[in-house]
Amino acid sequence: MKRVIKGNHAVSQGVRLSRVKVISAYPITPQTTIVEELSEICASGSLDAKFIKVESEHSAMAAVVGASTAGVRSFTATSSQGLLLMHEVLHWAAGARLPIVLANVNRAVAPGWNIWADQTDSLSQRDTGWVQIYCESNQEVLDSVIMAYRLAEEVRVPVMLTYDAFFLSHTSEIVDVPEIEEVDSFLPPYEPELKLDVEAPLAFGGLMSPDLYYEGRYTQHRDTMRVLEVYPRVCMEFQRVFGRKYDIVEEYRTGDAELVVVTAGTITSVSRIAVDAMRAKGKPVGLVKLRIFRPVPAEVWRSVLGRFPKVVVIDRNLTAGLGGVFASEIRSVLYSLEERPKVYPVVAGLGGRDVTPRDLEGIIEAALGREDPGSEPLFWGLKE
């Protein structure tokens, strides 16, 4: 059924449709309305779940670690400082191979306090072992929750889906909300092989000697890489049931492009407009939208981005002392190609600063007019 809903409600509807059994969360702006709607969904009985209303995000993640180890489908949501507070337990969930799904509303990190869109929060968690999915629209948010459970439970790896504060979290769009029976046919009940069970006692997460720990970590890495095989299949099956198509990356007007803009999140929509405008002026430019990050889809990035002479990477995030995360990782992935595209790193829109189609046109013009991209990122729109 088509409904006009906010991004946050796309999450809570996705959780309801996924028949999650335990939810634990702490309110944080701009995630709060997810928690509110899930409280109502649980209170009304339209979802048969326990909602543990905890005293911190650290506890929220710990509660779902407990619930997931006990063998039930579990969910939490957060943003910014809350995600950072979860950091220790994010490592734990991934290391323990728990298929938890987390929705993170991308928000800038303090100080100064800032509640607006910025991807530094999730990207600073890139080494925790979580799969990250970046979403562009409310429909994508809802669909990603459902797909995330399929993926997480098959590979036994936790999945974080992210989307921009306010641009999606509090903005209403038309979303096709599937019937729960349809979702049932795509997402089977969660029945883990190993769980906390008094009939078959096991110890989870105990002391591991140097003799074994290394192999444990390798196994985690190997299986996390499996996401790149499993995810396209999950997308194909999703398309068969629901008719909507997703992939590891998405290309837009790239056919004969000599320059592509690479984006993740809502700047993608802005970039589409800019690409159209540039095409109207006869400039051969296109767009590549990143959807999966961690694992790094290195082969896909090489085969897609390697085709273009110029690759402009827009980062709405900053790792101080380096630049944007996506640009840095894309550049390192492309290094092994014999003919490497020139990578133009751009940092833009930090802390929710507006990035308009005109900004994107300016960024593209700047890259088109410059042969040497340099190593220092272009901080677009910085006030003097």
Next chain:
Amino acid sequence: MSRGELLQPGILSCQGCGAALAMKLAMMGLGKRTIVVIPACCWTIILGVYPYSALQVPVIHVPFETAAVVASGVRAALDMRGEKDVEVMAWAGDGGTFDIGLQALSGAAERNDDILYVCYDNEAYMNTGIQRSSATPIGAWTTTTPAGSLKKEPKKDLEKIMMGHSIPYLATLSVAYPDDAVKKFRRARTIRGTKFLHILSPCPPGWRIDPSQSIRTARLATLSNVFPLYEVVDGKLELSLIPEKTVPVKEYLECQGRFKGITPEMEDLLQRNVDRKWEELLAEAEKERQALS
């Protein structure tokens, strides 16, 4: 320990470890339909190195500050699975309870989640090598309260903090009184909501006592009223043991190396604090007794 018990031989504790005995008593009281949640603490080690585990019940190891809330998560999942008769026990040391885990414990207690939280208290961070915690008593030597800078602050009154949450059951236990301890574990099992058990667990290396003296030291803690044994059921306090003849705190202190440097002033303060607390407990118990009669 004999075969067939839920705590099997092969544990990695020090000799005379109070915490090892405490777990044996817990298992005797709780039985096999129990799931144990263990944060960073001595029991992370005592249980054994992967792939071995000395407990014959399911165990989940978790980050230091999360014992209570992971137990809440496991509880919620068991409720969804319809396994309401399985008890979920969080089992943490004093560091994980009085200090780093207090926030999550307070959260679980405020929600009155149906879990059993046990603090085995050896009065310092023993797993990392004897550093002071907020459970360390006045006058105790630790590696972070060395000679010349012995701990000056009294032990945090965790019972009062926990009773501030109006939980349905709280009790203090000692490895020197095993029958009482097992009875309290059994009783906790029958109560729904957050149960908090505080068990004094002597640590021979940390307390500077001979391993053969663990039980005697724990008994002196109770006989001197340093660690009185009582239960609070729905807010009503009942003493489990009133010593026929109270032992001076000095006698308890003198049997341990960690109090070797204690000053007479500290010793006086400790004795006064113990006396005041005991009078409070007696008065509270008397109030309850009169209310009943």
